[in-house]
Amino acid sequence: MGTRLQNDRFDFEYLESHIDSTVLWERHCHALYELITVLEGEIAIAVEGRMYHLRRDQAIIIPPLCYHTLETERKCLYRRITVQFDRSAIPQVLHPHFPENQTVIRVFDCPSLAELQDICLAGQPGFYEPLAESLMIRALYDSIRITDAPDGDDTDKYLAKLLSYIDEHLCEKILLSDLAACIPQSKSSVCHIFQKKMNIPPKQYILQKKLALADKLIRSGISATEAAKRVGYENYSNFYRMYRKHFAADSRET
Secondary structure (H helix, E strand, C coil), X not given: CEXXXXXXXXXXXXXXXXECCCCEEEEECCCCEEEEEEEECCEEEEECCEEEEECCCEEEEECCCCCEEXXXXXXXXXXXXXXXXXXXXXXXXXXXXXXXXXXXXXXXXXXXHHHHHHHHHHCCHHHHHHHHHHXXXXXXXXXXXXXXXXXXXXXXXXXXXXXXXXXXXXXXXXXXXXXHHHCCCCHHHHHHHHHHXXXXXXXHHHHHHHHHHHHHHHHCCCCHHHHHHHCCCCCHHHHHHHHHHHHHHCXXXX
């Protein structure tokens, strides 16, 4: 079951599922920040190869352009809230804590976000909009009070080099041979590392990152044609086809 509440600043969604087995729900990369908070159950989230574990009343904020996967950790009734937003929704006073292109993953306790469930289910978006926004602003403040480093599992050293290389050359054409040379390992080893650690082939990972970056550029006011060029697409029709296909299929699952 899923219920959404949207306005110009935040896109809230309440999700509820009865899980009978460990299930991988999502594999994606997008142009927006994403907050996920667990109301019931436990989940594991891998962000750029590093694993984070969320329990009830905990939340995570994932920055834009960070590829992540989400799965359950046990059979249970699972309830969560997800909120997507761009940097303009963050109060100006907090911008130094959310710098452009930052990759800090924030995991924190935030039981007050449980109120968003009732707000999403109430079906009165206009009436509850100020309350929903105030809860999100409080969550953003709660997230910056974290003083300890997040407890994500260490990223594989080879994977860390590969991800860093891709980020540095994302606006260029990246070949599998380029990735193999940067480790250095064989091309088959690169594919094995991505499949094992990221649950996605390197080609698809690069494609998702490029399309997410293009989406971010387009949201900032840059034309689609220029965005395609900036992420390394010489053929606009190929870019447009992949862009439409990706974002049409990038709906969140329940």
